[in-house]
Amino acid sequence: MTTLFDTGVSLFFLIKEEVADSIGVRRLDIFDNDTSIVFNGVKLPMEEGILDSVEIADFKFYNIPVGIYKFDPISNIPDSLVNHNHERKESLEYFSNSMSIVMGYPAMFLMGKIIVDFENNVLSFPDDSLIQTNNNIEPNLFAYTTALFTRLYINDIPFTAHVDFGSTSYMQIHSSFYEKNKCKIPVKSVADKKPLNISMIHNTWLNIPYEIPENPILKFNSKIVLAKEDNVIEIYSLSGQSVPGTFDGHIGYPFFRNLGKKILLDFDNMRIDIIE
Known part of the structure; x- marks a missing residue:
């Protein structure tokens, strides 16, 4: 099925x-x-x-x-x-x-381990012997309460992100995180912004007021992530959409698809790694 x-x-x-x-x-x-x-x-x-x-x-x-x-x-x-x-x-x-x-x-x-092949829309489950992993590298994937998280950086500011492959959003920044760090995260003063509507299984929010960061620099696994033109980062209040107080925002399926052709979700060593 x-x-x-x-x-x-x-x-x-x-x-x-x-x-x-x-x-x-x-x-x-x-x-x-x-x-x-x-x-x-x-x-x-x-x-x-x-x-x-x-x-x-x-x-x-x-x-x-x-x-x-x-x-x-x-x-x-x-x-x-x-x-x-x-x-x-x-x-x-x-x-x-x-x-x-x-x-x-x-x-x-x-x-244990899952390879996500974005190019061919395939999931595979490799044998440990076929995957070279360095067990000395620190984990970058964490489970807390009922959610998965990872750590990245926006303009060199540590950012704890909820890992949500079911989300079609590239990246969403909670307004509370932005307020604490807005001196380091400039936003576009004039932006041609489309209406932001968010639908989840329990509610829908229409015409959400939001901001867009001005040329943010994202880093994941110590590497700069270059976002495509249609990869919009949105800053708004995530209240009601998530467990309050547990993280700084979301990263969805488009974020991971943008990392490379294939990524490894390694739940044995609690890591997300780019294969190619």
Whole structure:
């Protein structure tokens, strides 16, 4: 089955109710009729279950806890963002269908090492003997509470970023981080800014006021990251979109795609490395 690969999901797997029932996911006993979870302060209809076994490439795992969701992940997106935009509508429908099964980062941990080949849109799971790793290099990937983080630098300022492969944004800087460091992060005084609308499974924010840094210098793994013209860095308040107080912003799928043709997610040594 097609599975969405999302480091921003803290469950082993997130499965649509109809799919969970069709593959025989065992639902756990419900206490106090509570069939919901709280996501960033918002209750969403979901149950917990157990997947007897799952096979991914050469891996087979047993008794995996999963979340069973009962809502349309794009239901909160207003019609005004979809109507008269056929391409966007098709994209959202594809996303909704892709979310039938979502693999979260706890399942990725079980696999050890994952190579993401952006050029060919392929995930592979290499044998340790085929990957040369230096165990003396310090980790640059960290798990805290229910999220993954990494460290990079913007204008030589340390920046703790939430690693979210499920995000289509290149980089988002929390306004609180910017306020503490704005003397070192100039913003464009005049910028042709498109409207910023953010949709997540629990809410949608429209016409968010934001700023764009002026020629920021990004460093990751001690190397300068050259952003492409369409890789926009946005500064705005991330309140309501994330666990408060835990990090300085997000980096999404476009950020990692821009790093190189292939990257290694090494959960054995807790590192993100560029292969080529």
